[in-house]
Amino acid sequence: MTPKERFNIAARRGVPDRVPVVYYAFGAGSAVLESLGLRWQEIFWSAEKIFRVMLKAHELMPHDNVCSFLSPACGLDALGAEVNFSKSEGPHVDYGSPLLNSWEDLERLEVPDPEREGSMASRIKAAALLSSRVGGELALLGGFGGISTWAMLLRGARNFVLDVKRSPEFQRRYMSFLTECAAEFCRAQVEAGCDWIISAEDAFANDLLDPGRAWEVNGIWAKKLADEVHRSGAGYILHCCGDARLSLEKMVETGADVLSLDRVELGEAKEKVGSKVALMGNIKLKTLMFGKPSEVELKCREAMARASKGGGFLLSGGYIYPANTPVENVLSLIKSAEKYGKY
Numbered sequence: 001m002t003p004k005e006r007f008n009i010a011a012r013r014g015v016p017d018r019v020p021v022v023y024y025a026f027g028a029g030s031a032v033l034e035s036l037g038l039r040w041q042e043i044f045w046s047a048e049k050i051f052r053v054m055l056k057a058h059e060l061m062p063h064d065n066v067c068s069f070l071s072p073a074c075g076l077d078a079l080g081a082e083v084n085f086s087k088s089e090g091p092h093v094d095y096g097s098p099l100l101n102s103w104e105d106l107e108r109l110e111v112p113d114p115e116r117e118g119s120m121a122s123r124i125k126a127a128a129l130l131s132s133r134v135g136g137e138l139a140l141l142g143g144f145g146g147i148s149t150w151a152m153l154l155r156g157a158r159n160f161v162l163d164v165k166r167s168p169e170f171q172r173r174y175m176s177f178l179t180e181c182a183a184e185f186c187r188a189q190v191e192a193g194c195d196w197i198i199s200a201e202d203a204f205a206n207d208l209l210d211p212g213r214a215w216e217v218n219g220i221w222a223k224k225l226a227d228e229v230h231r232s233g234a235g236y237i238l239h240c241c242g243d244a245r246l247s248l249e250k251m252v253e254t255g256a257d258v259l260s261l262d263r264v265e266l267g268e269a270k271e272k273v274g275s276k277v278a279l280m281g282n283i284k285l286k287t288l289m290f291g292k293p294s295e296v297e298l299k300c301r302e303a304m305a306r307a308s309k310g311g312g313f314l315l316s317g318g319y320i321y322p323a324n325t326p327v328e329n330v331l332s333l334i335k336s337a338e339k340y341g342k343y
Contacts, residue, residue: 003064004195007139007314011196011235011258013278015311019304019341021334022280022314023063023141024198024239024260026070027321028330029090032057040085044070047125054130058138061330065139068127068194071320072145075185076153078118079109090323098156106174114185123185124192131193142194144185146239147225148203148218150178161208164217171217179221183228190232197229198237198260200319204251205242215250226255237280241319248273262318267306270313278312283333289322293332300336308341315341 001009001017009016026032032053033039043049054066073083073091081093100106114120127142134140145153151174152160163171186197203209203218226236238256240247243263251259252273260280261269269279283299291299300315307313315337321330 002137004135004137004139007064008195008235010311010314011139011237011278013312015343018343019308019337020064020314021337022316023057023061023065023067024316025067025072025143025320026053026057026090026323027317028061028323028325028327029053029057029070030323031327032060035060040090044083044085044091045119045122047122047129050122050126051129051133054126055133058134060327062334065141065196066130066134067141067143068130068189068192069123069143072149072153072200073119074123075114075118075120075144075181076150078112078114078120079150079154079181081154083119093153095153095157098154098159100151100154100174103170103173106170106177109177111177111181111184114188120185120188124188127189127192127194135193135195139196140194141196141198141237142186142189142192142234143196143198143237144182146200146202147175147178147182147221148201149199150182151175152202154178160203164209164213175217175221179224182225186225186229186234187232190229190234194234196235196237196258198239199225200239200241201251201254202241204240204244204247206244206246207242211247211250214247215253219250219254222254222256230255239280239319245269252276258314260316265306266303266313270307270309274307274310274312278314279307280314280316281307282316282318284318285322285325288317288325288329288333291329293328296329296332297336300333301340304337304341308343311343 006016235257237258239260258278
């Protein structure tokens with residue numbers, strides 16, 4: 001069974017030969033960059049360099065997929081955001097300097113052409129390059145930060161939450177606009193060769209919104225995106241950072257094929273929604289970053305014991321591996337699936 005077949009079978013709630021392992025964005029990227037003598041600033045805008053670093057990442061940490069996007073910041077520059085870089089965290093957009101402050105700001109924005117503008121274009125070209133080189137063997141994962149993530153970065157996280165009650169119509173308008181932007185970007189990625197699209201929709205986290213509000217604010221737009229991704233011929237993975245236990249059923253209603261979970265106990269998620277959707281996760285980033293390989297192995301065994309029965313489970317970190325995550329810990333995750341994840 002090829003890695004791509006393994007990934008696809010599990011993501012469709014089937015039973016592959018073993019649990020697949022998923023690489024999300026450019027996790028543990030510092031080691032990859034150091035091995036190639038590159039910096040974040042050099043790769044962020046270049047499809048060819050994204051192609052190089054993703055192949056090197058797979059060489060160093062052979063997951064069952066490769067990614068064609070780097071971070072949640074990808075694509076935001078096409079909407080006017082300034083992307084900053086740091087060695088420890090990679091590209092990021094400053095939450096404290098929102099660009100979207102008024103109806104006038106929103107009306108000035110236009111849906112970008114993803115094949116021509118900013119970092120969107122380089123991700124699409126990178127997807128085509130990766131698809132041509134490894135697309136027959138490895139699952140190709142495209143995506144972006146997420147509709148709600150984009151909204152929080154452009155509007156400011158605090159403003160986003162306050163808009164739920166204070167400015168609901170304004171929020172609906174900018175969420176609709178960002179969904180249209182995301183759909184165009186994702187459709188182009190699928191056409192370039194991506195098999196799967198992932199987006200982080202953190203408004204489903206229960207410390208932000210209750211499930212009903214989360215659906216109104218984020219769910220209806222995530223469903224529109226999922227529908228568009230499916231029409232384009234790819235599968236959709238919905239990620240949520242935070243504790244989304246109360247919102248699992250609402251997340252399923254988006255039509256996502258896979259729920260990528262962070263702070264949700266996998267056994268509970270399997271019991272609640274495992275008959276409807278595949279699950280992905282969720283080794284704590286703290287363990288991956290600071291633990292020993294033996295600790296990572298133990299947590300992986302526990303995760304697979306709770307969620308792999310009957311298939312439909314993909315092993316990953318709770319989110320993107322931090323840039324400085326030790327490669328040996330990522331390898332421990334991969335080897336754990338190979339050793340203990342067989343059916």
